[in-house]
Amino acid sequence: xxxxxxxxxAIELLDGLWDFKLDHGEALAEHWESRFPDDAEKLxxxxxxxxxxxxxxYRNHTGKAWYQRFCTIPAxxxxxxxxxxxxxxxxxxVIYLNGKKITEHRGGFLPFEVEITDYxxxxxxxxxxxxxxxxxDHSTLPxxxxxxxxxxxxxxxxxxxxxxxxxxxxxxxxPNFDFFNYAGIQRHVRLYTTPMSYIKDITLVPDxxxxxxxHDGILHYxxxxxxxxxxxxxxIAEPLHQESDIRTEELKLNLCVEILDADGEVxxxxxxxxxxxLCIPDAVLWEPYPGTPYLYTVRVRYGxxxxxxxxxxxxxxxxxxxxxxxxxxxxFKGFGKHEDFYIHGRGTDDVLNVKDISLLHWIxxxxxxxxHYPYAEEMYRLCDEEGIVIIDETPxxxxxxxxxxxxxxxxxxxxxxxxxxxxxxxxxxxxxVIMWSMGNEPDTENFPxxxxxxxxxxxxxxxxxxxxxxxxxFVCCQNDYTRDLVTRTMDVVCINRYYGWYNLSGDLDSAxxxxxQELDFWAAQGKPVMVTEYGCDTLPGFHGSVAEMWTxxxxxxxxxxxxxxxxxxxxxIGEHLWAFADxxxxxxxxxxxxxxxxxxTRERRPKLAAHWLxxxxxxxxxxxxxxxxxxxxxxx
Ligand code: GCB
Numbered sequence: 001x002x003x004x005x006x007x008x009x010a011i012e013l014l015d016g017l018w019d020f021k022l023d024h025g026e027a028l029a030e031h032w033e034s035r036f037p038d039d040a041e042k043l044x045x046x047x048x049x050x051x052x053x054x055x056x057x058y059r060n061h062t063g064k065a066w067y068q069r070f071c072t073i074p075a076x077x078x079x080x081x082x083x084x085x086x087x088x089x090x091x092x093x094v095i096y097l098n099g100k101k102i103t104e105h106r107g108g109f110l111p112f113e114v115e116i117t118d119y120x121x122x123x124x125x126x127x128x129x130x131x132x133x134x135x136x137d138h139s140t141l142p143x144x145x146x147x148x149x150x151x152x153x154x155x156x157x158x159x160x161x162x163x164x165x166x167x168x169x170x171x172x173x174x175p176n177f178d179f180f181n182y183a184g185i186q187r188h189v190r191l192y193t194t195p196m197s198y199i200k201d202i203t204l205v206p207d208x209x210x211x212x213x214x215h216d217g218i219l220h221y222x223x224x225x226x227x228x229x230x231x232x233x234x235x236i237a238e239p240l241h242q243e244s245d246i247r248t249e250e251l252k253l254n255l256c257v258e259i260l261d262a263d264g265e266v267x268x269x270x271x272x273x274x275x276x277x278l279c280i281p282d283a284v285l286w287e288p289y290p291g292t293p294y295l296y297t298v299r300v301r302y303g304x305x306x307x308x309x310x311x312x313x314x315x316x317x318x319x320x321x322x323x324x325x326x327x328x329x330x331x332f333k334g335f336g337k338h339e340d341f342y343i344h345g346r347g348t349d350d351v352l353n354v355k356d357i358s359l360l361h362w363i364x365x366x367x368x369x370x371x372h373y374p375y376a377e378e379m380y381r382l383c384d385e386e387g388i389v390i391i392d393e394t395p396x397x398x399x400x401x402x403x404x405x406x407x408x409x410x411x412x413x414x415x416x417x418x419x420x421x422x423x424x425x426x427x428x429x430x431x432x433v434i435m436w437s438m439g440n441e442p443d444t445e446n447f448p449x450x451x452x453x454x455x456x457x458x459x460x461x462x463x464x465x466x467x468x469x470x471x472x473x474f475v476c477c478q479n480d481y482t483r484d485l486v487t488r489t490m491d492v493v494c495i496n497r498y499y500g501w502y503n504l505s506g507d508l509d510s511a512x513x514x515x516x517q518e519l520d521f522w523a524a525q526g527k528p529v530m531v532t533e534y535g536c537d538t539l540p541g542f543h544g545s546v547a548e549m550w551t552x553x554x555x556x557x558x559x560x561x562x563x564x565x566x567x568x569x570x571x572x573i574g575e576h577l578w579a580f581a582d583x584x585x586x587x588x589x590x591x592x593x594x595x596x597x598x599x600x601t602r603e604r605r606p607k608l609a610a611h612w613l614x615x616x617x618x619x620x621x622x623x624x625x626x627x628x629x630x631x632x633x634x635x636x
Contacts, residue, residue: 003190009306014069014072018043020040021036021037022063023063023131023457031098033099034099036129042357043067044347046186049184063135065133067184073120073122073123073125080122080195081117082120087131088108088111088185088376089105089187089198090108091183092107094131097128102116102119109373109375110374116248116522123358132183132184140374141416143176144174146520149183174396174586176397177250179372195305199230200303201225202223203219205468206286207317208327215283217279217285219279221277222467223257230303256271257276258304259280264297283311287622290386291387295311321526321527321529321573325389328624329625332530333364333575333577333622334368334388335368335370335599337369339373340583360580364613365617366622367389367576369437369532370534371440392423392436397440399412399442417458417461436490437473440474444477444483446607451484455474459489473490473493475495476493477496482521492636493529493530495522496531497531497533500536505549506549506555512561528571529571533574535578536554537592537595538552559609563575567626580600582600
């Protein structure tokens with residue numbers, strides 16, 4: 001659960017300056033976990049380390065990087081449980097406390113925590129050491145290229161990068177994805193407390209029950225408790241009135257679940273049961289902005305512990321070719337995004353999040369996809385409040401690294417399941433999260449049967465894992481869609497297409513033709529279809545009287561022409577442009593200071609097309625757009 005502070009829980013934020021040193025292979029022998037090198041430098045946490053110093057070694061580092069700081073446990077934490085929580089260390093992490101390894105974690109975009117109550121005492125100062133590792137290969141998510149991939153051509157052996165890679169478990173550490181491989185302690189580190197008996201997890205599943213006039217809100221809840229059983233001495237102070245749903249005398253005295261409305265009034269309450277259903281009469285629903293993203297607070301009290309979580313009452317479903325929120329057909333307007341900004345790279349940035357949501361409102365967007373990894377939890381909390389809808393994506397980008405790479409041979413399926421499990425566990429209670437994306441642009445064309453087996457298994461797994469059973473998808477790469485067997489079986493067909501840019505470059509008549517052809521194919525599949533990426537690199541300030549590639553005029557024309565096609569298809573349920581803002585990538589011949597497909601620059605200035613888009617999107621409603629026909633194929 002996201003750490004919170006209240007009368008029963010405290011948090012020490014361990015952000016700030018840490019000692020830092022890149023490891024070129026010496027750390028193990030020199031035992032940096034016990035004795036940090038004297039020549040360590042200072043670096044800020046949370047942030048990627050890559051751009052914090054004027055040293056190419058920082059920017060291009062492959063391998064381990066070490067952090068250290070001292071922390072003091074306040075004496076008045078005596079008698080509490082102590083946890084260390086890392087919101088994300090990219091990609092892998094090993095954590096040491098006073099030189100002793102206490103936990104490790106694989107994957108750079110999801111939180112992990114470790115209880116340290118038995119390792120330290122209140123009032124004590126301890127040394128916290130973190131070893132992060134940014135190496136990527138076929139066993140990691142996101143996927144890295146390995147020696148033997150087509151990356152270097154046929155004669156790889158003498159390539160310096162490959163030689164260097166030999167030192168690093170054989171990987172060349174070049175991303176098989178198009179964003180800079182930022183690394184380090186990129187999100188908050190916290191020390192937090194709970195009482196000895198505590199609330200470990202809360203699962204909330206909303207529903208709506210129609211009645212003669214209006215509807216009631218339904219909230220199914222399940223609470224996981226941990227620690228020694230509470231005794232009557234721990235009983236919560238306020239008297240409990242509702243006697244129904246009481247399983248045992250013990251719990252009756254010690255467990256209480258309440259729903260509070262936005263004014264803080266209790267509108268539903270249950271006592272004594274870890275699992276149950278609460279009804280909110282005439283509930284106000286959570287609706288995407290400019291509707292009201294109304295939030296209720298679920299307050300759980302157990303003995304001396306208390307935890308509050310905000311959530312919304314809303315439903316999500318796919319019906320025929322429609323995507324329904326609260327039973328109404330929703331049209332996605334938005335972007336694929338990145339966590340990316342100057343200097344701190346992928347580091348948590350709440351100010352930037354607020355700014356980005358404000359820009360989404362400004363331009364009339366209602367949604368985004370967390371391409372290509374789960375974002376910091378603060379962003380989801382903000383979207384709950386601001387009514388922005390999220391397609392929540394795992395870091396499974398780059399599976400299938402070329403025509404000779406059968407995705408089934410990638411040693412990641414079990415790990416991919418773990419990531420899906422952890423993602424759902426982290427984000428399951430957010431009303432803003434309305435669909436899971438299992439990954440981005442795997443190869444589904446060269447080995448269609450293998451791809452089918454791989455993704456269908458994960459699809460079933462994801463549905464089973466989500467207590468709210470949201471729609472599940474993955475995002476399909478530009479390919480021969482007639483060969484692809486699996487995309488058509490997803491709840492929503494999500495396609496990335498670059499007609500007019502990477503293919504049919506600059507030729508918008510042909511791009512429109514290609515879209516029409518392809519949409520005729522998808523129309524026959526009877527599924528809701530949306531575009532999750534389409535776009536063109538655009539240099540701000542670069543203009544032309546003729547709309548040619550790279551100019552601001554071309555970007556506007558590209559979207560204007562293609563959107564006209566989307567508007568004629570009733571099964572087409574949304575447009576996510578690529579990308580929200582320009583972002584940093586590995587250097588390369590296709591990239592001029594990163595990827596420039598943003599509708600906003602990296603510093604968040606709108607490009608010309610953004611103004612055009614603003615006019616378009618403010619006339620397209622969230623609900624009921626093209627609501628005439630639904631599952632009828634090809635309504636041109
Ligand atoms: C894609 C990828 C995205 C890239 C984009 C591009 O298909 O999903 O990560 O940045 O193309 O601009 O090439």
